[in-house]
Amino acid sequence: MRFWRVAGILFLIGAEALLYGYSYPFFSLALEKRELANWLIGLNASLAGVGILFFGHFLPQAIDRLGIGRLIGLFFFIPFLAFGAILLFDHVFVWFAARFVMGTCFSALWTTTEIWLNGEVDDRNRGRIIAGSGTLYAICQFLGPLALGLTGVEGSLPLVAAMVPLAVGAILAVSIPSRPLAPHEAADEAAFEGVGNLRVAITLAGTILLVAFISGIGETAMQSLLPLYGTAHGLSDAAASGLVATFALGEAVLVIGLGLLADRYGRRAVLIGATLVAIVSTATLPFAMGRDLLLQPALFLAGGTIAGVYTLGIVLIGQDFRGQRLAIVSTGFGMSYSAGSVIGATPIGYLIDLFGVEALPVAVAAGFIALLAFLMRPARATAGTSDPFAAGK
Structure with a gap:
């Protein structure tokens, strides 16, 4: 069944x-x-x-x-x-x-x-x-x-x-x-009465919500601004659109591999590794333009790991939460991703206007560097939270 x-x-x-x-x-x-x-x-x-x-x-x-x-x-x-x-x-x-x-x-x-x-x-x-x-x-x-x-x-x-x-x-x-x-636990009712669901989700899993927010910014900015990045480097409209296709292919192919690795080697470790690869692959783009043997793998890895970071966040939610907490944290996760998607491309587009097109990969890489710093911070037990990173799980 x-x-x-x-x-x-x-x-x-x-x-x-x-x-x-x-x-x-x-x-x-x-x-x-x-x-x-x-x-x-x-x-x-x-x-x-x-x-x-x-x-x-x-x-x-x-x-x-x-x-x-x-x-x-x-x-x-x-x-x-x-x-x-x-x-x-x-x-x-x-x-x-x-x-x-x-x-x-x-x-x-x-x-x-x-x-x-x-x-x-x-x-x-x-x-x-x-x-x-x-x-x-x-x-x-x-x-x-x-x-x-x-x-x-x-x-x-x-x-x-x-x-x-x-x-x-x-x-x-x-x-x-x-x-x-699963029904509400009595402790949940007492702790969360009158508190907004997003605030509860942040209390329970703030780091995981940050994963969603940074993923939303990175994925939306790359998909929407990569064509402009390509044309600024002298590519035709068709070739510039092809950058997005390679990025999307990485999303479709690599995510399943990251899921298999997470089941075998641990979700937290694979999430940290995927975040690191996302940083390196996006930061490589300014040096890879004009060198297809480097550019296509970098875009492929960037697409797969940026989407993979989001997917691994969902996996961690399912691993650590049940019942109403699963619903609240998952909803907060989706809202955080949507917030990143809505606001992500606009400030990065403004940075491109100020500093040139290389602001796209630099800004996306910087966002994932900030995420990596949160994921790598020393684990500590925190009362009232099930955050696998805050609690050192």
């Missing part, structure tokens, strides 16, 4: 990633066809990432009250209705409202499916299964734009094509038997 539950959750993760990869180019291209200003198209894209920062505080309570399967089914069904609203009421306001609603639901899906999967897998195989889900996510996200190429962006076909997997996901989510989260 557990095998089929895990398989069903992995299917939901794949469907979620496919829709995520499909919706981003769909909205941009469809709104461009409506001759909207570029800043409005950018605003529409930003709406997809901010909803979880508001709703995330209530996510653990929603899981507790509705059950995780029913809640995930709702997160598939609401975007189904949003696409249907665009189909019925083709108005700019509906496009923007639908994007906000979908972005919130997709971000919440990303967090809740991770919580569900982490609660179902056994600790012996946790690293490889969580890492495998990350690879599955990357592959399905890559397939999303390809599917859009088949449907096009005009007419009802692309909307209907998105609604079909959403309907399947909603039905499957409520059909998978789910075990309830």
